[in-house]
Amino acid sequence: MLETRSATKPELAINRLLQIAVEVFAEQGYRDATVREICTRANVNVAAVNYYFRSKEGLYTEALVFAFTELNKLYPYQAAEDVGLPPEQRLNLFIQHFLNKLLDDSHLGIPGKLISREIAEPTKALDIIIAKAIIPQCALLEEIILVLLGGQADKMLLQRCVMSILGQCLMFKHSRSIIDRLFPEAIAGPAAIQASSQHIAAFSLAALQQLKPAAECPL
Amino acid sequence: MLETRSATKPELAINRLLQIAVEVFAEQGYRDATVREICTRANVNVAAVNYYFRSKEGLYTEALVFAFTELNKLYPYQAAEDVGLPPEQRLNLFIQHFLNKLLDDSHLGIPGKLISREIAEPTKALDIIIAKAIIPQCALLEEIILVLLGGQADKMLLQRCVMSILGQCLMFKHSRSIIDRLFPEAIAGPAAIQASSQHIAAFSLAALQQLKPAAECPL
DNA sequence: AATCATTTCAAACAACTGTTTAATACTGCC
């Protein structure tokens, strides 16, 4: 029959496979990653991929979901969600949280890298990521911005402000190679990262404050 | 002997090969692109790649340089370089120019895409791109920002402002898949793109204006 | 026209890829 106990051996193998798959796909990308390397590093036979997940693509899709789950496990709570706090502080917290997630190279950067890869070069699995990871973040940020703009603003302006702030943060992920070479001090150590996130917050708050009148009287 | 006239036949083949290579590498990425497809589309024998460029990697490197050259040919002049203009207008021009380059899907978007691919997933050839394309742009932007901040500013603050503005622009390139799904109106047609670039300029000008006092009296 | 270096070509090569297969080992259940 099927598994009666919770932690049967195959489930361990599947879990190990997913864990390693996230690493390898993140490091090398979908195409360069080989099922053989994944299986070797997971101490599993090559055929396991096709046995448990239908194909390499199937493994990739499930690895993406797994990465997202891990990511939420490590960074479960967004302090910025607390509507009791002043909006300026919420924006600050949001950016800090977001940037830390993006730049955490140690443990969490790995699933994060996989997800950012998927965004840069989307496969069919992108919609999973968008629905589960992107939309909630955007909604939260949009809500904070709306408060900062005085509670009323053109939908288009709102969206563009969301993109302005996300763009400043994401820069650190997708143009990491550039930053490493041209602005290495900006991410040298936790203090510098903290300062960078505070810059983004200050920069954006200043902009929003000045944009506020325009948002209130659009005509 | 070697070619005595300027436009010998092999040079035409080499040029066609480079042109197509840029397209294919941009569309599919280095790994997914096959020398066979490149050669077929260029009406050239498969062996040509190894004959003229040592290897697939050699072709890629030269295609990168070729893409950059083409890019400069199509967008030769940066109106923002004109130091006679007011700095606000220069920033506006810079952003408009930059965003147009990034979003031009028709002709120029192709070499641009190849370059942005190289940034997201660097190979050994990245340093070529950085030296030839990135550093001059950053220097120009930095100079404009410095003027806007009152002629004097902390080097670190300057760099962070450069990143803030570049990040807002680059968002449209590397997170294109997200924008297409969540904010499609922001890039629907030239008018919307124009509006988006104007938003980034307004957003950034507002921020810089407010940051100006802090930059002037750092202590 | 003959000679020479260069270019082009079809074919084959060797390595690697994801996937399948069929045999073997394992596990819980009667």
Place this chain on the structure above:
DNA sequence: GGCAGTATTAAACAGTTGTTTGAAATGATT
């Protein structure tokens, strides 16, 4: 112990890849 059903394995498969080869074509120079 024997019998399911599942898991694991080594081996082979079929397809694709970048690259090489050696012969044929080309074209300028003598």
